[in-house]
Amino acid sequence: MDITWYLVLSAMIFAVGVAGVLLRRSPLVILLCLELMLNAGNLALLAFSRSLGNEEGQVFALVVMVVAACEVVVGLGLIVAAYRRRIPLNVDELRSLRG
Amino acid sequence: MKEVAFFAGAIGALGGAIAVIGLRNPFYSVLALIVHLISLAGLFLLLQGEFLAAAQIVVYAGAVMVLYVFVAAYVGNVDEPLWEPIPGQRFIAPLLGIALFVELGIAIVGSGLRSIESEGPTVELGFGSPEAIGTLLLERFLIAFEAASLLLLVAAVGAVVLAGRRRAAGGGPEGNPREVAPEGPPAAAPRSSG
Numbered sequence: 438m439d440i441t442w443y444l445v446l447s448a449m450i451f452a453v454g455v456a457g458v459l460l461r462r463s464p465l466v467i468l469l470c471l472e473l474m475l476n477a478g479n480l481a482l483l484a485f486s487r488s489l490g491n492e493e494g495q496v497f498a499l500v501v502m503v504v505a506a507c508e509v510v511v512g513l514g515l516i517v518a519a520y521r522r523r524i525p526l527n528v529d530e531l532r533s534l535r536g
Numbered sequence: 537m538k539e540v541a542f543f544a545g546a547i548g549a550l551g552g553a554i555a556v557i558g559l560r561n562p563f564y565s566v567l568a569l570i571v572h573l574i575s576l577a578g579l580f581l582l583l584q585g586e587f588l589a590a591a592q593i594v595v596y597a598g599a600v601m602v603l604y605v606f607v608a609a610y611v612g613n614v615d616e617p618l619w620e621p622i623p624g625q626r627f628i629a630p631l632l633g634i635a636l637f638v639e640l641g642i643a644i645v646g647s648g649l650r651s652i653e654s655e656g657p658t659v660e661l662g663f664g665s666p667e668a669i670g671t672l673l674l675e676r677f678l679i680a681f682e683a684a685s686l687l688l689l690v691a692a693v694g695a696v697v698l699a700g701r702r703r704a705a706g707g708g709p710e711g712n713p714r715e716v717a718p719e720g721p722p723a724a725a726p727r728s729s730g
Contacts, residue, residue, distance in 0.1 A: 438538055438539060438542045438582070438655060439652065439653055439654060439655065440651070440652040440653070440654070440655070440656055441644060441645065441652050441653060442542065442546075443542075443579065443583065444644045444652060445641060445644060445645075446546050446549065446550065446579075448637055448640035448641055448644060449550055449553075449637055450549060450550065450553050450572075451636070451637075451640065452633045452634065452636045452637035452640065453550070453553040453554055453556075453557060453633060454553065454557075455632070455633050455636055456557060456629050456630050456632065456633025456634075457556060457557030459625070459628075459629035459632060459633070460557060460625070460626070460629040460630070461557060463562055465562045465565075465604075465607065465608060465611065466556070466557070466562055466565050468604075469556050469562075469565050469566065469569050469604070470556065470557060472569060472600075473553050473556060473569070473572070476572070476573065476576055479576075479588075480576060480579060480580075483579075483580055483583045483585045483588060484583060484652075485652075486583070486585070487583040487584055487585075487656040487659075488651045488652050488654075488656040489651065489656075489657075490656060490657040490658075490659050490663075492663065492664060492668050492669060492672055493672065493676075493677075495585050495587070495588050495664055495669055496669060496672050496673055496676075496677050496680070498585070498588055499587075499588065499591065499669065499673070500677075500680055500684055502591065502592070502595060502596065503684040503687065503688060504684075504687065505596075505600075506595065506599075506600055506688070506691070507687050507688060507690075507691035508691075509600050509603060509604070510603070510691045510692065510694070510695045511691055511694050511695060511698065513603055513604070513607045513695070513699075514694065514695040514698035514699040515698055516607060516611060517607060517610065517611070517698075517699045518698050518699055520610070520611050526611060529621050
């Protein structure tokens with residue numbers, strides 16, 4: 438398989454993630470869509486790492502996974518805190534910081 | 537053989553991704569994301585990323601997704617209102633996604649890189665093994681490794697501060713009556729500012 442196939446698949450997954458962030462209103466699902474985009478980036482990193490025959494891209498992907506885990510922890514903490522304080526879990530209504 | 541494996545993984549990954557944004561129940565979205573992640577781990581194996589595939593399944597499809605499942609079950613089924621702040625958002629958002637895909641596709645296919653039009657060079661046997669990744673991580677990317685560990689620590693502390701508000705505010709587990717977890721979905725929306 439050409440590396441191009443992997444890159445095109447990665448672009449597709451990224452586009453699906455972007456469409457999900459634009460489409461969905463629940464913060465939980467928006468976090469899931471962020472995961473989709475990060476994974477698409479990981480796939481592209483691995484594809485380039487394979488095409489160059491160099492493992493450094495895989496180390497980058499590993500660091501991306503660490504960052505994704507941190508983002509999940511903080512994001513889910515925010516969602517749980519918002520739910521406990523009975524703030525509606527809808528990004529259209531979470532606009533207090535918008536000024 | 538490789539083509540069959542690639543297309544099986546690609547269909548799983550893309551189908552899972554579309555199911556994540558298509559299903560209305562967040563719990564099902566999380567389960568669809570697990571399908572997506574496992575298919576993606578298969579693709580990582582095809583790209584000789586053994587360690588990354590294992591880490592993807594153990595860390596992502598295992599640990600992170602358990603967190604998501606817990607929160608999705610705790611928060612419950614948040615119903616998304618049909619009211620749209622931007623008229624036609626339902627149609628514009630997929631269009632923008634498709635436009636982004638077309639743009640990225642043009643950028644990839646039109647880049648003219650010769651290295652991505654092949655399977656990549658032949659690599660030695662240990663490519664992407666835990667040994668190779670660990671050596672790189674601890675020798676060339678030691679600072680990134682330490683920064684990642686520091687970031688994880690900060691995120692863990694931040695999650696405790698964010699989600700463990702009850703004890704900080706009330707002085708006891710049930711100190712503040714407003715903070716006791718409500719049973720129903722927070723549909724009353726007392727703070728919505730319009």
